[in-house]
Amino acid sequence: MAKALIQMALDSLDFDQTLALAEQVAPYVDILEVGTPCIKYNGLEIVTALKTKFPNNLILVDLKTMDAGEYEATPFYEAGADICTVLGVSDKATMGGVIKAANANNAEAQIDLISVRDKKAVATEAAKNGAQIIGVHTGLDAQAAGQTPFADLQAIASLNLGVRISVAGGLNKDTIQKTIQAGATIVVVGAAIYGAPSPAESAKELRALVDAA
Numbered sequence: 001m002a003k004a005l006i007q008m009a010l011d012s013l014d015f016d017q018t019l020a021l022a023e024q025v026a027p028y029v030d031i032l033e034v035g036t037p038c039i040k041y042n043g044l045e046i047v048t049a050l051k052t053k054f055p056n057n058l059i060l061v062d063l064k065t066m067d068a069g070e071y072e073a074t075p076f077y078e079a080g081a082d083i084c085t086v087l088g089v090s091d092k093a094t095m096g097g098v099i100k101a102a103n104a105n106n107a108e109a110q111i112d113l114i115s116v117r118d119k120k121a122v123a124t125e126a127a128k129n130g131a132q133i134i135g136v137h138t139g140l141d142a143q144a145a146g147q148t149p150f151a152d153l154q155a156i157a158s159l160n161l162g163v164r165i166s167v168a169g170g171l172n173k174d175t176i177q178k179t180i181q182a183g184a185t186i187v188v189v190g191a192a193i194y195g196a197p198s199p200a201e202s203a204k205e206l207r208a209l210v211d212a213a
């Protein structure tokens with residue numbers, strides 16, 4: 001089985017701080033995620049900057065697209081995004097548009113199941129329509145209300161859809177291995193790295209845990 005990938009969520013609004021944090025963690029993570037607040041604040045320029053400075057990392061742009069999928073995602077793929085996200089609550093045509101844009105740029109589309117009611121149905125349909133990654137995601141607001149992504153992960157993993165499963169939602173050193181063992185092939189970490197006294201040390205520790213899982 002291929003090793004799981006680690007994705008670091010860069011959720012700062014500040015352009016320079018985002019690049020500085022990426023510099024610290026890039027050696028230990030596979031994917032650098034431009035988080036939704038960050039991409040809304042900084043736009044295409046930060047994608048270009050990250051792609052140029054970190055050619056050995058994949059770049060995920062967490063667009064959380066809700067409409068005009070192909071139109072919205074295309075410039076981000078053209079700027080160097082390897083993966084863009086589109087909301088699973090969006091229209092089938094919107095998800096299809098992002099998948100089309102991904103394929104046109106030799107890249108990938110991730111369907112984010114945040115706030116989707118029937119997660120199994122949406123994930124099944126998305127995989128059938130060519131999405132490469134399904135994102136099981138407990139957002140920051142839902143985390144604050146005490147929710148976790150683990151039950152949803154179990155439900156999606158049980159479908160054996162043959163696509164990669166990304167999991168986000170407050171993962172840390174105590175939960176990352178069990179997340180992989182439950183079926184995640186991409187583990188997303190934000191606060192547990194950027195909120196640590198040393199983000200580089202935290203990322204290094206998580207890398208070791210993921211490699212040993």
Ligand SMILES: O=C([C@H](O)CO)[C@H](O)[C@H](O)COP(=O)(O)O
Pocket residue numbers: 009010011035036037062138139140143168169170171188189190191192
């Ligand atoms: O995607 C995220 C959130 O919805 C804000 O856009 C976070 O980046 C994601 O949840 C990972 O961060 P942590 O939950 O802090 O690990």
